[in-house]
Each structure stands twice: as C-alpha cells, then as structure tokens.
Amino acid sequence: MAPQEFKVPIQTTSMVQQTLTDIFGSYSTNVKGVFRNKDVLSHTYIPDMTLHREQQIKTLASILAPAVRGSNISNCFLYGKTGTGKTMVATHVTHEIQKASDRVRVFYVNCKMRGVSDTEYRLLAELSRMLGRQVPITGLPTDEVYNIFYSALNGLNKNVILVMDEIDALVSKIGDGILYNITREKIEGTKLSIVGISNSVSFLETIDPRVKSSLSEEELIFAPYNSRQLADILNYRAGQAFEDGVLQGGVVEKCSALAAQEHGDARKALDLLRIAGELAEREKSTKVEVRHVDMAEDKLDSDRVIEVLINQPKQSMAVLSAIIKLVDSKAKDIQTGDIFSVYESMCPELGLKCLTQRRVSDLIAELDMLGIINTKVISKGRYGRTREIRIQINNATQAKIRRILKDNYML
Ligand SMILES: Nc1ncnc2c1ncn2[C@@H]1O[C@H](COP(=O)(O)OP(=O)(O)O)[C@@H](O)[C@H]1O
Ligand SMILES: [Mg+2]
The missing domain is CATH 1.10.10.10 (Winged helix-like DNA-binding domain superfamily/Winged helix DNA-binding domain)
Structure with a gap:
C-alpha cells in the first residue's frame, strides 16, 4: 500500500502561532540579543589570551623546547582538578612549538572520548591513523598493531610529542600496559615523548611504579583558581562574548565566587556566565542580571543530577x-x-x-x-x-x- 499522504494541514490555535512567532522572532538577526559571540564561552573555544598560568606555560615550554633542535625531551605529567586550564596550556604550548619547528610533530588524544581508548587495539589503531597508517578496525594480533605504530613513528624521523589528555580514563579502561610499552620502546630516528594530563591527583599512585617514574619525569601542578583570578578570566572572555553594557554589575563576580567555591573551576564559571546569558535572552531581557546567575546555578545543578541519574x-x-x-x-x-x-x-x-x-x-x-x-x-x-x-x-x-x-x- 502506498504510504498515506499527510493531507490535513497542521492547525495551530492563533495563541500557539503567536508564541512560535515570538520565540523565533526573538532569535532573528535584527533583534539584538545579549550575545555578540556566544562561541567564546563554549568548552571548545581556544582563548587568544591566557591569564594566571604564565608559570605553567613557561615551564612546559622549557621542558619541550629542546625538541626544536631535535634533542631528547622528558615526558611530563600535568595534573590538577577540572577546569584549571590544563588542556588549554598543553594545547597552547604544543601549538606554538609545532609552529616554531618542523622537526616537531604534535598529536593529541583525549582518552576519555568514546571509541578512542576502549581497548589497547583501538588506541594503537587511532594513533597509527594519526600518523598516516590505516589499521583495520579489528582482526590483527596486538603485536602487529604495535609494530605498525612503531614503524609509522620510525618513518617520521621527527620529535613526536603525544599529548594524552584524561590519561586516567585510559588506565581505568585498559590498564597501564600500553603506557609501559610505548615509554620503553626505542624507536630509531624518532623521539617520542608523552605529555600526560589527569584530573585525578592520585592517579600516579595507582599505576606501575616504572610507568609512573617515566611518565612523571617532569610534573606540573595546576592549583585551583581563586575567585579573583576567575573574575579576570571571565571579564576578558565576557568582553568578547557579550554586547557592550549588557552585564549587570556583580554578574561576573557571582559566577566567579560560585565557581571558586566548587574547586576553582574555570569551566564552571564560564558555564554559569553562558547559561545566565541564555536565560536572560530567553526572557527577552536586554541585561544579564545577578538573578540569572542564580537561575543558571540551579539549572547546572539539575543537569548534573540528571546526568548522574541516567548513568x-x-x-x-x-x-x-x-x-x-x-x-x-x-x-x-x-x-x-x-x-x-x-x-x-x-x-x-x-x-x-x-x-x-x-x-x-x-x-x-x-x-x-x-x-x-x-x-x-x-x-x-x-x-x-x-x-x-x-x-x-x-x-x-x-x-x-x-x-x-x-x-x-x-x-
Ligand atoms: N587561565 C585561563 N585563561 C583563560 N581561559 C581559561 C584559563 N584557564 C581555563 N580557561 C578556560 O576554562 C575552560 C576550562 O579549561 P581547561 O583547560 O579545559 O581545563 P582542564 O583541562 O584543566 O579541565 C576552557 O574553556 C579554558 O579556555
Ligand atoms: Mg582538560
């Protein structure tokens, strides 16, 4: 039977129609919202200015610098709570070193991403793929995948810096065997070093002492931000994210204070500011007020409870x-x-x-x-x-x- 045609036009009452017109209308480009560029507040945005992390940036840069002239560099390990700028610092410094020298190649993996480090095989396949070698999704003996990975590295003839973000997730999924192997293998021509990043401070205590000592040849600690530092970070971002004059006095301070109470988490501070702006916009308010921050905090709490529950x-x-x-x-x-x-x-x-x-x-x-x-x-x-x-x-x-x-x- 032929599929039935949808003959009846959708009827909406005039009241519903008016609401839809209002909702979409309020987002149309000629109506000015509170945001100039909301992306600046998103998790993936890489800020063009980093504040209060000069020391970590300089230290990491000096650890990696010898790679510019092809010398060996130490593995290093970055740790601190979430939202303390670890990913940002690692990304920033490794981008710069990559720009500074074509002897250096940087690869980044987020071990928490689904599908990346679920098995030793997958991770090796992913790394090999980044190095330009295809590995079938399954089927090869693990030893062979190791060989493909090593030979891909070998062929590069460069200093390879492998940034392994959320490395604790890798170890809790597949153990530390792979780290043991790749930190020990001598690869001709190419020098591999690892920048490991973890939110868990106690992570190093959970792994094989030999892996621990090679991973943490150098260690960088990211202390929580205090509310003044968070306010500086937010103020800079807010200037790019919002239209002039829409933030009521006290909004940035409130976001910073709440996030500082948590554990100095810049991501939470940015989330609060973004959601406060969204809530203001939804109310068609031309200002973001302190009460919007309170509402944003409730919403974040609620989202977290739900996230926990559905898992x-x-x-x-x-x-x-x-x-x-x-x-x-x-x-x-x-x-x-x-x-x-x-x-x-x-x-x-x-x-x-x-x-x-x-x-x-x-x-x-x-x-x-x-x-x-x-x-x-x-x-x-x-x-x-x-x-x-x-x-x-x-x-x-x-x-x-x-x-x-x-x-x-x-x-
Ligand atoms: N010092 C800083 N200056 C500017 N933005 C920052 C700073 N620290 C963190 N951020 C921002 O806060 C968010 C969280 O930082 P991130 O590096 O992802 O934290 P971590 O990796 O430690 O969890 C990102 O959006 C980042 O751009
Ligand atoms: Mg991170």
Missing part, C-alpha cells in the same frame, strides 16, 4: 521510582521494607531480576550518597529505629526525573 543502572532507577511512588501516595514513615515491596512488584513488568532486600538497601544508600534522596535514621526509643526517606532534589529537577522514569515505564 545509574536500571535497578537504581527502579528503586528511585518505588520511592517516588510511595511519596506520591502520601505514605508516611517510608521504610526500606515498604520500598522493597513496591520495587518487587515492579520487577516482573520491567523485566528486571529482583534483587534481595539487602541489595536494595545498598541502592537506597547510594541514592542518598548521590544527593538524590535523603535518608535519616530516627531512633524511636524502645520501638527501635526507622529510616525517614525524603526526596532531596528541587521541583524542577524532580519534574525532569519523573519524565525520564515515565519514558522508561517506571512511573
């Missing part, structure tokens, strides 16, 4: 659904046993294997730890103790979570 196993989601159902039915004094009964009744329909009450109790504790629910143990004297369970997250986030659970047939 939980289905069993945890089912347990959370059971709790929500009980709360919705206005149950008082919710106990683990009550949650378990509701959960147990949901399992067959969801095709879940029913866990023991003890495991469910562990999952409840995990949801508590993630800040999604709050459980409080109340002593009832000689009647023993009970757990009082409440949902911890704000209403807007709850609404989004309910949606997700509904979409998964759990509510």
Whole structure:
C-alpha cells in the first residue's frame, strides 16, 4: 500500500502561532540579543589570551623546547582538578612549538572520548591513523598493531610529542600496559615523548611504579583558581562574548565566587556566565542580571543530577521510582521494607531480576550518597529505629526525573 499522504494541514490555535512567532522572532538577526559571540564561552573555544598560568606555560615550554633542535625531551605529567586550564596550556604550548619547528610533530588524544581508548587495539589503531597508517578496525594480533605504530613513528624521523589528555580514563579502561610499552620502546630516528594530563591527583599512585617514574619525569601542578583570578578570566572572555553594557554589575563576580567555591573551576564559571546569558535572552531581557546567575546555578545543578541519574543502572532507577511512588501516595514513615515491596512488584513488568532486600538497601544508600534522596535514621526509643526517606532534589529537577522514569515505564 502506498504510504498515506499527510493531507490535513497542521492547525495551530492563533495563541500557539503567536508564541512560535515570538520565540523565533526573538532569535532573528535584527533583534539584538545579549550575545555578540556566544562561541567564546563554549568548552571548545581556544582563548587568544591566557591569564594566571604564565608559570605553567613557561615551564612546559622549557621542558619541550629542546625538541626544536631535535634533542631528547622528558615526558611530563600535568595534573590538577577540572577546569584549571590544563588542556588549554598543553594545547597552547604544543601549538606554538609545532609552529616554531618542523622537526616537531604534535598529536593529541583525549582518552576519555568514546571509541578512542576502549581497548589497547583501538588506541594503537587511532594513533597509527594519526600518523598516516590505516589499521583495520579489528582482526590483527596486538603485536602487529604495535609494530605498525612503531614503524609509522620510525618513518617520521621527527620529535613526536603525544599529548594524552584524561590519561586516567585510559588506565581505568585498559590498564597501564600500553603506557609501559610505548615509554620503553626505542624507536630509531624518532623521539617520542608523552605529555600526560589527569584530573585525578592520585592517579600516579595507582599505576606501575616504572610507568609512573617515566611518565612523571617532569610534573606540573595546576592549583585551583581563586575567585579573583576567575573574575579576570571571565571579564576578558565576557568582553568578547557579550554586547557592550549588557552585564549587570556583580554578574561576573557571582559566577566567579560560585565557581571558586566548587574547586576553582574555570569551566564552571564560564558555564554559569553562558547559561545566565541564555536565560536572560530567553526572557527577552536586554541585561544579564545577578538573578540569572542564580537561575543558571540551579539549572547546572539539575543537569548534573540528571546526568548522574541516567548513568545509574536500571535497578537504581527502579528503586528511585518505588520511592517516588510511595511519596506520591502520601505514605508516611517510608521504610526500606515498604520500598522493597513496591520495587518487587515492579520487577516482573520491567523485566528486571529482583534483587534481595539487602541489595536494595545498598541502592537506597547510594541514592542518598548521590544527593538524590535523603535518608535519616530516627531512633524511636524502645520501638527501635526507622529510616525517614525524603526526596532531596528541587521541583524542577524532580519534574525532569519523573519524565525520564515515565519514558522508561517506571512511573
Ligand atoms: N587561565 C585561563 N585563561 C583563560 N581561559 C581559561 C584559563 N584557564 C581555563 N580557561 C578556560 O576554562 C575552560 C576550562 O579549561 P581547561 O583547560 O579545559 O581545563 P582542564 O583541562 O584543566 O579541565 C576552557 O574553556 C579554558 O579556555
Ligand atoms: Mg582538560
């Protein structure tokens, strides 16, 4: 049968039509929004000016500099919390050295990216591909892929600097064997050195001491930014990102203060500023106000909770659904046993294997730890103790979570 034609034109009420016209109209180019260039605030934007990282930039540059005249250089290891400028400094310095000398080739991998370092094979294939050699997606013995990689390096006859960002993700996925191998192999003609980057300060303690000592021949620490430094970074970016005069006094300061409380995270500061601007624009406000920053903070919190939640196993989601159902039915004094009964009744329909009450109790504790629910143990004297369970997250986030659970047939 021929596919049915869609004959009925879509009808919208005039009210809906007006809303759509307003929404799209407010983004049209003749209406001035608050942004001049929003990309400047995105994660991938490489700033043309770096502030408060002179020392790290100089140190890294001097470690890598001998490569310009073809000499050996040390491996080095950059660490500090997220948003402290590690990727930015490594990118900036390695771009510059690449420009300064054609004896140097720089390659960058982000080990956290899906598909890049899921297996030793994949990573070697990816690196070989960067060096211009194709490796089939699967099928070769690992030794052979190593050989392809080494011979590709050999053929270059240069100083190769391999930046391995989020290197801790690599080790937690496939172990440190590959690092052991590539830091030990002597490759004729080409000198390979590694710039490893990690958000986890304790990462080096988790790897083979021999890998540790070769990776961290030189170490660079990235301390958290304080709120004044964050304000400098934001002010510079804000000047390019926003139209003149749209930022109300106190906006940059608030973003910086909030991000400094977190752990001096420049990415969070930039996110807050960008989202505050987006929220202002959505309200058709011509100014970004401090209250927009508060709203942005709520939104970021909510996004984070949801991100955490959707990465939980289905069993945890089912347990959370059971709790929500009980709360919705206005149950008082919710106990683990009550949650378990509701959960147990949901399992067959969801095709879940029913866990023991003890495991469910562990999952409840995990949801508590993630800040999604709050459980409080109340002593009832000689009647023993009970757990009082409440949902911890704000209403807007709850609404989004309910949606997700509904979409998964759990509510
Ligand atoms: N000193 C700085 N000057 C300007 N922008 C910075 C500075 N430090 C960080 N940023 C910006 O903050 C964001 C996070 O920095 P990034 O280098 O990705 O952090 P990390 O790799 O340590 O997690 C990026 O958008 C980066 O451009
Ligand atoms: Mg980074």
